[in-house]
Amino acid sequence: MEEKFKIDVALCPVLYDQCKMDNSIVVVIDVLRATSAICTAFESGVKEMIPVSTLDEARVYHKQGYLVGAERDGSPIEEFDFGNSPYSYKNPELKGKSVVLTTTNGTKAINMAKDADVVAIGAFTNISVLSEWLVNQDKNIVFLCAGWKGRFNLEDSIFAGAVIERIGINSKYDELTDSCLAVKSLFINAEKNPYNFLSSSSHRIRLHKLNLKKDVKYCLTYDQSTSIPILKGDKLVKLEEVYENMAS
Ligand code: MLT
Numbered sequence: 001m002e003e004k005f006k007i008d009v010a011l012c013p014v015l016y017d018q019c020k021m022d023n024s025i026v027v028v029i030d031v032l033r034a035t036s037a038i039c040t041a042f043e044s045g046v047k048e049m050i051p052v053s054t055l056d057e058a059r060v061y062h063k064q065g066y067l068v069g070a071e072r073d074g075s076p077i078e079e080f081d082f083g084n085s086p087y088s089y090k091n092p093e094l095k096g097k098s099v100v101l102t103t104t105n106g107t108k109a110i111n112m113a114k115d116a117d118v119v120a121i122g123a124f125t126n127i128s129v130l131s132e133w134l135v136n137q138d139k140n141i142v143f144l145c146a147g148w149k150g151r152f153n154l155e156d157s158i159f160a161g162a163v164i165e166r167i168g169i170n171s172k173y174d175e176l177t178d179s180c181l182a183v184k185s186l187f188i189n190a191e192k193n194p195y196n197f198l199s200s201s202s203h204r205i206r207l208h209k210l211n212l213k214k215d216v217k218y219c220l221t222y223d224q225s226t227s228i229p230i231l232k233g234d235k236l237v238k239l240e241e242v243y244e245n246m247a248s
Pocket of ligand 1: 030032033034035071073074075084085103104105106107146147148
């Protein structure tokens with residue numbers, strides 16, 4: 001009988017070690033807002049994005065002349081060029097540019113997964129193109145939810161559930177794990193109105209206090225991007241560039 005591929009979800013980074021699989025694609029999720037901002041930047045035509053985990057690493061790049069986006073606890077770090085609002089990256093002037101990014105959780109999660117076969121960036125803003133691509137890869141899939149400072153958050157799990165709801169019934173995949181079933185159920189309950197479903201969630205409240213309601217609504221909107229950012233070495237590039245380079 002043909003071997004089936006597996007899907008699993010790490011509900012927060014500390015669970016990632018238990019979910020790791022060989023021959024896998026790791027989808028890093030930080031809906032509010034890192035992975036939404038990253039997909040938006042690629043939609044604006046950035047050449048690459050360099051996710052770094054610390055402000056010191058970001059300072060080194062900034063000194064070398066790189067554009068840098070930096071956020072901690074939802075607020076921009078003033079010494080750099082951008083914060084982590086997707087609206088900062090909805091900018092045609094970024095076309096062809098290299099941008100360094102460091103955020104509270106999302107960029108750390110990306111670097112945590114860098115040893116996987118493939119690391120892809122997921123957000124509601126690229127959900128359809130990502131889901132279509134995932135189901136056509138003969139690989140296991142691990143959803144890595146960035147969460148908040150090591151803890152579970154609702155929005156990342158709801159996104160993982162949304163993709164699993166789209167692809168999980170495909171016969172190529174094994175029985176869903178309980179964590180996949182849990183996030184799928186979360187999504188089904190949130191689907192009609194994710195914004196309202198998240199009304200009491202910690203990060204939505206945090207961002208509202210920072211007057212970033214517009215960011216939250218943007219990050220919960222489907223398919224504003226047709227880009228799938230993929231990690232190549234320590235840089236994120238757009239998927240087709242990866243395959244073009246592999247072909248050349
Ligand atoms: C994160 O890294 O958890 C988020 O992107 C933080 C934020 O942008 O609010």
